[in-house]
Amino acid sequence: MFTDFSTTSLRHSMRYPFNEIEPRWQKYWEENKTFKTGEDFSMPKYYVLDMFPYPSGAGLHVGHPEGYTATDIIARYKRMRGFNVLHPMGWDAFGLPAEQYAVKTGVHPAITTKQNVETFRRQLKMIGFSYDWDREVNTTDEKYMKWTQWIFSQLHKAGLAYMAEVPVNWCPELGTVLANEEVPEQIEKGFTVWRRPMRQWMLKITAYAERLLTDLDELDWPESLKEMQRNWIGRSEGAEVRFDIDATDDSITVFTTRPDTLWGATYMVLAPEHPLVDKVTTDAQRKAVAAYIDAASRKNDLERTELAKEKTGVFTGAYAVNPMNDERIPIWIADYVLMTYGTGAIMAVPGHDERDWEFARSFDLPIREVIAGGNVDEAAYTDTENGVAVNSDFIDGLGYTEAFEKVVVWLEENGRGRRKVNYKLRDWLFSRQRYWGEPFPIIHVKHPDGHEEIKLLPEDALPLTLPTVESYKPSGTGESPLATIESWVNTTDSETGLPAMRETNTMPQWAGSCWYYLRFMDAHNDEMFCDKEKEAYWGPVDLYVGGTEHAVLHLLYARFWHKVLYDLGHVSSKEPFLRLVNQGMILGEDGRKMSKSFGNVINPDDVIRDYGADTLRLFEMFMGPLEQVKPWNTKGVEGVHRFLNRVWRLFIKEDPEAATAEFDASIQDVEADTESLRLLHKTIKKVGEDIEALRFNTAISQMMIFVNEMNKKDVRPRAVMETFVLLLAPFAPHLAEELWRLMGHEATLAREPWPAFDPVYTVDDEVEVILQVNGKLRDKLLVAKGTAAADLEAAAKENEKVLAHIEGKTVVKVIAVPDKLVNIVVR
RNA sequence: GCGAAUGUGGCGAAAUUGGCAUACGCGCUAGACUUAGGAUCUAGUGGGCUUAGUCCCGUGGGGGUUCGAGUCCCCCCAUUCGCACCA
Incomplete structure (x- = not known):
């Protein structure tokens, strides 16, 4: 141990000397490599x-x-x-x-x-x-x-x-x-x-x-x-379908999750960047198409999607053939189709797809009903649970799942397409x-x-x-x-x-x-x-x-x-x-996101200077559940700082003149009283369980309860207090190390065994049982733990306040739950 | 528009299994000590009231299940976050 511990003074009589304690322990930990990870793989x-x-x-x-x-x-x-x-x-x-x-x-x-x-x-x-x-x-x-x-x-x-x-x-x-x-x-x-x-x-x-x-x-x-992550990966099951382009040897492959609506495809749309665009565009349409592509290239995905209120597009002049019914359908280009998803081309089924419906309305393209259940004149009908196929040849009358399967099988047998899982995720x-x-x-x-x-x-x-x-x-x-x-x-x-x-x-x-x-x-x-x-x-x-x-x-x-x-x-x-946990963001004191422009940024260095690192640690954990978004509060920092001061004073004599820290007279080598033991063991249990569950705020509140109770006592059994120091250690390690050392321990407490609680002390032998009449609290009763339901019921029926509420009425039912309550239902 | 989460005092929040709603902290009120208090300690602090009663109401709103609901179910509202023409 190289650290000098000779000067724990009480220069700051009202506040514990965190500014001496903290750097000193940080130095100790560093010099002694207290936290060096061992390589004992049997542990x-x-x-x-x-x-x-x-x-x-x-x-x-x-x-x-x-x-x-x-x-x-x-x-x-x-x-x-x-x-x-x-x-x-x-x-x-x-x-x-x-x-x-x-x-x-x-x-x-x-x-x-x-x-x-x-x-x-x-x-x-x-x-x-x-x-x-x-x-x-x-x-x-x-x-x-x-x-x-x-x-x-x-x-x-x-x-x-x-x-x-x-x-x-x-x-x-x-x-x-x-x-x-x-x-x-x-x-x-x-x-x-x-x-x-x-x-x-x-x-x-x-x-x-x-x-x-x-x-x-x-x-x-x-x-x-x-x-x-699931949304980002964006898995969807569907089929790829090949549409021949009329009067050429080329074809367009589309991805669709609704092969059951193939008979309703009344036009096709290529993304403006689609490689076939140039090839299929007719001379008559070439100028319009080129202008459209140029405009689209200047937009990013965001502008093409989010910001576009109206659907835009241009006819290429070419036609494709619907493989299900050999119908000639026009091929358009439109930027609502993204080159980066699927095949960059779609079959448009305006009757049963909202985007296609909007587009068809804008450009006066035919809308055909192939799934019965809605009204395609008013809106696209996209219900896959209740819809039934119509106007669709061999799948007429089938629901989504059967129709899907049958069409996919048909596509595969006829070489027109295949089952396909598509992901939104890109390389x-x-x-x-x-x-x-x-x-x-x-x-x-x-x-x-x-x-x-x-x-x-x-x-x-x-x-x-x-x-x-x-x-x-x-x-x-x-x-x-x-x-x-x-x-x-x-x-x-x-x-x-x-x-x-x-x-x-x-x-x-x-x-x-x-x-x-x-x-x-x-x-x-x-x-x-x-x-x-x-x-x-x-x-x-x-x-x-x-x-x-x-x-x-x-x-x-x-x-x-x-x-x-x-x-x-x-x-x-x-x-x-x-296991992964997201901590919630800490907002400024004004409830807004911390930002230089709002002038609400809290600098941890300042907090450490004014209150110490242990206070900073404790406050950050006391603010609320880890996962939650929560605002900073300087008064709250003072609150936990007060708590740490109280912890210090629980141990150390309050004497502004003293050159070195001395124990308060209340710290005595006596056998612990049952009350202190109960408090201690309940605290051990709760703090341990709360740490495991990452509920640091409630662990701290339990330690506050412990301190508040011990504060009232004139005698604080040494063993009880020493155990408490270990509980505090993960939260406020500097203060805990210092108290541990003052209690006479040579070495760091970093590897002291975590205290075990004795269940004997965590359950009370007397419990308060609630007496209710018609579900309303009328009195409380202190009884021995485990008192039988029948005895509770008898006791309740003799209780004055209960009697006052059941007098002259018929008892319909009595619910008695041992260690909890008695509820008498009357009419 | 879709999805997820969250709604409890003046504020941050607690209630682990359906059983005392508001623990703990902040703030506030009163008192003690003090030359002083922005230190410390003690007590109080959800709302209401012609009956101040251990009375009535009360966990975003409405309904339901139950002897009993912050907690379970249904509908709605609000806030936050994420996604958003994904074929």
Whole structure:
């Protein structure tokens, strides 16, 4: 022990000396490596993980410590329960803000990142979190990046990474493309985003769509979050149907979930970007079609959908043939059909699809009823439960399910289509035209015959690090600033000696966070991304806590990578995060979202300065249920601070003159009285159960009850008080450690066994039984626990107040529940 | 429009199995100590009342089940979040 404990003074007579206690214990923990995670694999393990932060320049926000305190309480509690606890922290340090700052100032993002990380680390240490800092990881660290690139190589080898010319979301202000998921955020910021074809790296997440969907069922995650992932994956069962184009050899394939309405298809619609558009358009319509396509290309998906009130479209002049009835139906193009979903083409059944109905009304196209039950003149009839097929040949009279099956069989037998499951989920656009990201371990080899070969760098060439650049500005051509560094870009293929160019795209921020939870298990391994034995022991994560903002992106991508690694035999579980909890956002004191513009931002540093870290921790947990959105309240902070002061005064003599802390005279080595024991054991039980269930607010209120009761006593049995300190420890570790030490213990309480409660003291031998007449409370009765129903009934019938209410009336029924109540029903 | 969650004092909230509604904290009121109190401690604090009674009402609104409903069922309203032409 190197820490100096000689000066616990009472300089601040009214408030306990948190500003001395806290830094001192933080120093002690650091020097003694109190929270270093052991590697005794015979112990039961518990892996409790926070979503690691992006170290922004603004520093820690009060929202961060909310989830972090929750996991820290769990970690400290589990350690005391004898678990080998893995509780690490790191940095998701690639990201746009550092790069944009670099563009503006010319300061290398690595420098900004390093400074920000230092701030974050210092702030987190000031709150007293029990992280094993020896396992700290940083996604921008070359040693970490090496394995991110290695995992990409595995994906590539597995055929899950490919390059494709795809319409991307191009943002001219940022000079980069965006993932679909990132678009709404940027538009909100006022940036423009439009479609532009570009050669991009894609990851084949769609190959895992089904498993990502079905495996959700096994996870202990919030239902709403699972629902969000289900919606994002968007599975729908239907059929692909091929429509011949009249007078040509071409055909249009559509996806439909309603093959039972095929006879009602009165026209077809292609997305404006559909490859067949150009081919089928007649000369007469060519001008109108071209104008329409041009207008559509200037809109993004959001404008084409959400903002479009009226349906627009243009006739191509061509006709298709309905395979069910050989009818000639017109082919239109319209931007309400998206190239990115299904086949980019639909059969329009205006009678039974709302969008098609609207479109048909706008353009005066025929609406035909093929499902009876509604009135297609007024609205599309889409009921699949009650509708019955009509005007539909061999399925007439059938309900949805039978009709669906029969049509699919017919399509397959006649070679006109097939059963098909379609997903909304699209492949993951994995490249960014930025500097501050992981370079792809890829070279484009130029063969003498002129063809280009995409080749992975050999494993021993990893990590491929970022070169220094003079300007961080996007090149403007759609390529990253890396493209301008010729000495870096031009290289040779070590295998063939042929000239090659490096890939100049970088990976998105999500890459590093897809596997960091694995790296924590074996943070310094230079031979592998994570040792197999360690992974088998630590994985999967038992509890993962973070915000809802990562509901679909990070959590879906990480699950995808995990499944790939599982398939390749690198990890032992199908899913990375067994249990997941979203902490609710903390609002400003005014009930609005904390924001600089509202001036309602609370800085954790200020709270720690004024009240101490233990108060910050305790208040964040006392505010309400973890999952809930709740407003900050400075008065509430003072409330929990008062509680901690009371705890201190329960033990320590109030004497402003004293140089060192001395025990209050009430702390005595006496045998505990039954009343204190009852209080203590009830508190042990409730605090333990509440921690397990993440109900920290009620655990704290029970400790407050304990303190309020003990406060009234002149004698506070030492053993009782000592046990209480252990209960408080996960919540207010600095104060608890200090009291523990003052009670004469040499070492930290971090691994003291969690107190056990004795059921003898948690149940009272006398209980209050409620006496009711007609369900209304009339009196209460104190009886021995377990008093028989018959005895309760007899006692109730002798009770004066009860008698007053049943006098002169007929007793119809008596309900007597032992230890609860007696209810006499009279008429 | 679709989906999910949530509605309890002046405020944050509790009530774990259908059994005392409002624990705990804030705020407020009164008192004690004090030169002082923005410290501390004690007591009180859902609403109503010509009968101040251990009376009546009371958990978003309406109905229902039950001896008994914040809790279970049905309908409605509000708020928040997510999705949104997904064929």
